[in-house]
Amino acid sequence: MSLLITGGTVVGPTGPYAADVLVDGETIAAIFAPGTGPADGVDVLDASGKYVIPGGVDVHTHMELPFGGTFASDTFDTGTKAAAFGGTTTIVDFAVQRAGEVVGDGLAAWHAKAEGNCHVDYGFHMIIGGVDDESLKAMDSLVATEGITSFKLFMAYPGVFYSDDGQILRAMQKARDNGAMIMMHAENGIAIDVLIGQALARGETDPIHHGLTRPAALEAEATSRAIALAGVAADCPLYIVHLSASEALAAVATARDAGRNVFAETCPQYLYLTLEDQLGAPGFEGAKWVCSTPLRSKHEPHRADLWRGLRTNDLAVVSTDHCPFCFKDQKELGLGDFSKIPNGIGGVEHRVDLVYQGVVDGKLSLARWVETIATTPARMFGLYPRKGVIAPGSDADIVVYDPAGRTTISAATHHMNMDHSAYEGFEITGKVDTVLSRGTVLVSGDGAYHGRAGHGRYLRRGLSDYLL
Ligand code: URP
Ligand code: ZN
Ligand code: ZN
Numbered sequence: 001m002s003l004l005i006t007g008g009t010v011v012g013p014t015g016p017y018a019a020d021v022l023v024d025g026e027t028i029a030a031i032f033a034p035g036t037g038p039a040d041g042v043d044v045l046d047a048s049g050k051y052v053i054p055g056g057v058d059v060h061t062h063m064e065l066p067f068g069g070t071f072a073s074d075t076f077d078t079g080t081k082a083a084a085f086g087g088t089t090t091i092v093d094f095a096v097q098r099a100g101e102v103v104g105d106g107l108a109a110w111h112a113k114a115e116g117n118c119h120v121d122y123g124f125h126m127i128i129g130g131v132d133d134e135s136l137k138a139m140d141s142l143v144a145t146e147g148i149t150s151f152k153l154f155m156a157y158p159g160v161f162y163s164d165d166g167q168i169l170r171a172m173q174k175a176r177d178n179g180a181m182i183m184m185h186a187e188n189g190i191a192i193d194v195l196i197g198q199a200l201a202r203g204e205t206d207p208i209h210h211g212l213t214r215p216a217a218l219e220a221e222a223t224s225r226a227i228a229l230a231g232v233a234a235d236c237p238l239y240i241v242h243l244s245a246s247e248a249l250a251a252v253a254t255a256r257d258a259g260r261n262v263f264a265e266t267c268p269q270y271l272y273l274t275l276e277d278q279l280g281a282p283g284f285e286g287a288k289w290v291c292s293t294p295l296r297s298k299h300e301p302h303r304a305d306l307w308r309g310l311r312t313n314d315l316a317v318v319s320t321d322h323c324p325f326c327f328k329d330q331k332e333l334g335l336g337d338f339s340k341i342p343n344g345i346g347g348v349e350h351r352v353d354l355v356y357q358g359v360v361d362g363k364l365s366l367a368r369w370v371e372t373i374a375t376t377p378a379r380m381f382g383l384y385p386r387k388g389v390i391a392p393g394s395d396a397d398i399v400v401y402d403p404a405g406r407t408t409i410s411a412a413t414h415h416m417n418m419d420h421s422a423y424e425g426f427e428i429t430g431k432v433d434t435v436l437s438r439g440t441v442l443v444s445g446d447g448a449y450h451g452r453a454g455h456g457r458y459l460r461r462g463l464s465d466y467l468l
Contacts, residue, residue: 002029003439004037008047008400010390012054013375015367021052023396026438030392047400050433053370054389055089055120055397056352057377060241060265060319063093064113068342069333073324073417076117077453079348082415084119084442084451086349087432089397090378090387090459092123094152098161099130103138107146111458118456120437121397123383125150125183129160131167136174143178147460149382150181152241155222156189156292165229172233179463181237181381182230186222186248187214187293196339207286210338211275211294216302219293220247227255227262237467239380240264242321244293246305253314261467263380265317266306268354269345269422274298278422287331288420290341291321307363310372317380318355318372322348324418345422349414352399353407353428360403360429382462396439405431 003023010019010031020037022030030037063079065072074082076093083091095110097103103126110124126142128135128151142148153168154161163171168184175182195213204212223240230238240252243264255262269289273279275297278289289295296302309315323344325331334341347354355373358364364372378388385394407428411421435443442451 002042003045004042005045005047005052005398005400006037007034008050008052010052011366011370012390013367013371016051021390021398023398023436023439026396028390028392028394028396031390045400045434049404051401051403052390053399053401054374054387055399055435055437056087056373057090057383057388058083058088058320058322058348058351059092059317059377059381060321061091061093061348062323062344065094065096065323067323067344068340070325070330070342072344073326073330074322074346075417076114076122077119078415078417079322080119080122080456081451082349084435084437085415085432085449087352087399087401087435088348089120089435089437090122090383091120091348092125092381094127095124096127097129097135101130103128103135103142107142107148115458116454119442119451119453120456121459122456123381123459123461124148125152127152127161128171129154131163131171136170139171139174139180140178143180149179149461149463150183150239151175152183152185154185154189155226156185156187156192158189158193162189165225168226169229169233172230172236176234176236179467181239181464183239183241184226186219186226186240188218188222191218200337200339205336205338207284207290207338207341208275208280210290210341211279214292214294216245216247216296219245220251223248224251227251227260230262231260235261237261237464238263242267242293243315244270244296244302246300246302249305249309249314253309256314263316263466264314265319266309266315267319267321268347268351269295271303271306271358272354273422284335287334287341288327289345289422290331290334290338290343291323291345292343307358310364311368316372317377318351319377320347320351322346324416326419328419346416346418347422349416350409350423352432353430354423356401356430357428379465382464383459384465396436398436399432400434400445402431402433405433407431
């Protein structure tokens, strides 16, 4: 039986409009002027007073990521179920190759973790932790045959995922040739390690020192260097991940104004949370908010600048960088030494709500909400128009969103496998009501869950839409 979603306001990148949406099987069959759709032979979902938006696309998650002697606490099962509850119907996770490992083995390991376990559709980027002749060759075959068209490199974490400038340049030249996107963790990890050593030597061991040893200047320097290296690689497509600092945003904006293939994302934690209020919480509490890039000072204009960047498209995407660790036994690995706290914040369940709160607060338009959480990430990473838009022929990944609802974020009610919430007590004016993935109702308006592990399918992605 087909499903007609009636009475709602469809929101797309061009703005809101009243329309009824017909779902047939796994795809959107048609969009009708209100009240003009078929009357017989369809189930009806009444979306009166609600927004009808494309399912969220979160292009930065780390399910089960090995980090700092432990693993991110969400599996593909728990993490994608939580995503579904929050209105995200596609994730793109990071498969990992470390120095000395074969890229294909890392990819196979990620497929083994995800296959049969996902509640929503999923794709992979590949972390290249060891750039050498073999991994460079593998980049070509991943683009050509595996649907993996984006590669993350790290200017941070020396000895773990770090690449030096020569390795970065070689990978960028490869990407320029095969059309892939280079995703960059832009922090000067060599300088940061010096600052960490000096802080620890002074006995500065609390979580806040994680932020203080990763100053904005070292994010900005790495961002500028990545942009320069991509320029040397004939304007290789470059996407800066988890951008948090005004100074880094300024470097991206300058490159974009010059017409460069430079893009960037930010994450909800940088839009809402701060060095002083969260990372600087008393005692060891701040460990909950240890992530890299770090939360920035509330006495500097970072948060306001990031919201502005989202408005002006200098920041194209909001992803979560979902990388959850429990406080007990995982974050606690860094008791007495902040540098041993596993880096990451969980948030895959709350991105759609947290960015919608920006609409309520007058910081973003409805159209930019949908663009930054769904349409642009789909286009940026080769999933459009299958994902990211309400249009005939697209997958029926649809969220009915209730602007009159309320969401209270809490570890007591969230579905992520975390013993705390980075956003504990946050009140959102708005609520995910119904969630469909390829025409299947995963979450119904009464909050009941109907999804299952194994519903989610692997997505082979194309090249980015934003390149000539
Ligand atoms: O703190 C973070 N961001 N952890 C996940 C790994 C990364 O750098 O994205
Ligand atoms: Zn990173
Ligand atoms: Zn990440």
